[in-house]
Amino acid sequence: MTAPFGVVTVTYSSGDYLHNFLRTLADASTHTVPVVIADNGSDDGAPEKAAAEHDNVTLVDSGGNIGYGAAMNRGVAELDPDIEFIVIANPDVEWSPGSLDELLAAAARWPRAGSLGPLVTEVDGSVYPSARAVPDLVSGTGHAILGTVWKSNPWTRAYRDGGVEPGSTTERPVGWLSGSCLLVRRSAFESINGFDSRYFMFMEDVDLGDRLGRAGWLNVYVPSARVLHAKSHSVSKHPEKMIPAHHASAYRFTADRNPGPLRAPLRFALRAGLAVRSKIAVSAALREQRRAAKS
Known part of the structure; x- marks a missing residue:
């Protein structure tokens, strides 16, 4: 029987992060799910080791560092076409027990959800603002230019909060969700041709959420599902x-x-x-x- 979802991640010398990703994934769902690793030119041997040690892991060589969105699209194309939902996640995610089954249950509650995202915590235990508003010209420009030098500016606050207070337990639609971990409905993902490969890295998740919304789909924040994200190791x-x-x-x-x-x-x-x-x-x-x- 085909699993209800498959997992795709993109690696670039992700090392032990990938090991922890796969180790905790085993408890994230009652299903044994297929995992596709789209590798962008790692030199640490971690993707090859993962594929050798896990029967459910398929390794795809992207041919070089082609960027996150392009590699993710390449990985999604490797999944069985009968798989209805796709889990898109960074390799530095660690899964809480049952987190993927919780996202799948939420997808049943929200039939117009094109993407669903969990509550994301960081290594220090703080809650990452993973559910945000889509930036307009004013807020986007204000955040882009002033976000690092004046972190409390009103445009950055509006962009990061998106109407959802960090740690909120309310399940609700938002503008976009962090691409560090997403459950996407395949029909929705394919209806907008997946990620825009012009984005080498960063903002591809904002663009994806915005285009899903413009196409009539919802982006739903599901705080009952939790993951940990050891973010920015490549940065x-x-x-x-x-x-x-x-x-x-x-x-x-x-x-x-x-x-x-x-x-x-x-x-x-x-x-x-x-x-x-x-x-x-x-x-x-x-x-x-x-x-x-x-x-």
Whole structure:
């Protein structure tokens, strides 16, 4: 009998994160689910080891570091076409017992849900704001440029909260959900052609949630399901690559939704502001790396 869902993750030298991902996955559902690892050029041997040790794991070589969204689409294509739901998750997720079955049960309660996301906690126990509002031109620009230097600014607060207080126990539709862990209805995912592969990394989940909403689907926050996300290990290892990619994605998302000559000055200002912020953020991250290496 075909499992009701399959799991897809994208790896890029994810090491022990992938081991913990698969170890905790065993208790996340009563089903033994197929897992596809779409690998973007790892050099640590972790994906190969996982495929050798787990009969339910299929390893797909993407052919290089093609980006998160493109690799995720490649992994989804490997799943049995009869599988109705797809779990999209980062390899640095650890699953709480029953978390995937809880998301599946919520999908039955919300037949128009294109995506459903759990409550996400971080390593220190804090709740990550994984359910957010879709940024408009003003809030998106304000958050993109000021989010790291003035964290309490009103645009960042509106963007991060999305009407859902961190730790809220209310199950409800939101603008978009963190792509660190999502259950997506395959028919919904395929109706919008999956992830936009132009996003190398970052913002692809915002774009996905927004396009699902525009297509008439719901993005539903399900706090009764919980996962832990040891986020940003790739960012911390390669800030000179990942931070500019984040800023490029932020620009693409906002520019795509604000086309035309009348808004060209705003797009120009956003690009310039993001370029400056990116350089500052990379310099700070590299300084922190050097400081940590000396200590």
